[in-house]
Amino acid sequence: MQTLPLFITMVLQNWDSSVKKATATFNSFTDEELLQPIAPGRNRIIYLLGHLTAVHDMLLPLLGLGERKYPQLHELFISNADDTTVVLPSAGELRAGWAEINKILQQHFQQLTPEEWFQQHTMVSAEDFAKEPHRNRLNVLMSRINHLAYHQGQLALVKK
Numbered sequence: 001m002q003t004l005p006l007f008i009t010m011v012l013q014n015w016d017s018s019v020k021k022a023t024a025t026f027n028s029f030t031d032e033e034l035l036q037p038i039a040p041g042r043n044r045i046i047y048l049l050g051h052l053t054a055v056h057d058m059l060l061p062l063l064g065l066g067e068r069k070y071p072q073l074h075e076l077f078i079s080n081a082d083d084t085t086v087v088l089p090s091a092g093e094l095r096a097g098w099a100e101i102n103k104i105l106q107q108h109f110q111q112l113t114p115e116e117w118f119q120q121h122t123m124v125s126a127e128d129f130a131k132e133p134h135r136n137r138l139n140v141l142m143s144r145i146n147h148l149a150y151h152q153g154q155l156a157l158v159k160k
Contacts, residue, residue: 005114011142012109018148019102022052025155026098031091038154045158046091047082048151053098054078056105059144063137064122065108070097112137 004012026034026049034046043051054073060066068074076088088094117138120129129135 008114008117008138011138011145014145015109015141016106018145018152019106022148022152022155023098023102025152026095029158034091036158038157043082043154044084045155046088046094047077048155049091049094049098050077050088052148052151053094053101055144055147056098056101059105059140060108062121062123062140063108064119065105069101069104073097109141 026045029045034049035044037044038048050073053070054077057068057070057073058078060068073089076086080086089097118133118136120126120133120135121137121140124132124135
């Protein structure tokens, strides 16, 4: 394995730690408990699991690492708000998808060189990237760490 600059290593360790913490939180709930809302009138825990799985899945094409593995989750968990009348994938399917997408991402992340981390992501044009080089893959990953932390904070509100 390559030696990465300290800053990239710190970001990757933060990502890994955040994913492990979220996984432990989701695993602390039974399948039935996943159906409860974070708070009255708010998203259910299962919705957050699906949402985060779909968001992490979107990282593959966004970072130029491949096609999405779970494109069917987009409509349910990105395009639409939580709706208790909509049939969602089972808790087991979502748990498996969460584990799988994070495993795939981890494998890709370990292969990227420092230069590749600082390349543009796929949603920024070459012209815009030339003006704003901070719009790179590593910055996307840092924003997803913040996104995960935000939802982890919501999950902390659930009373067990």
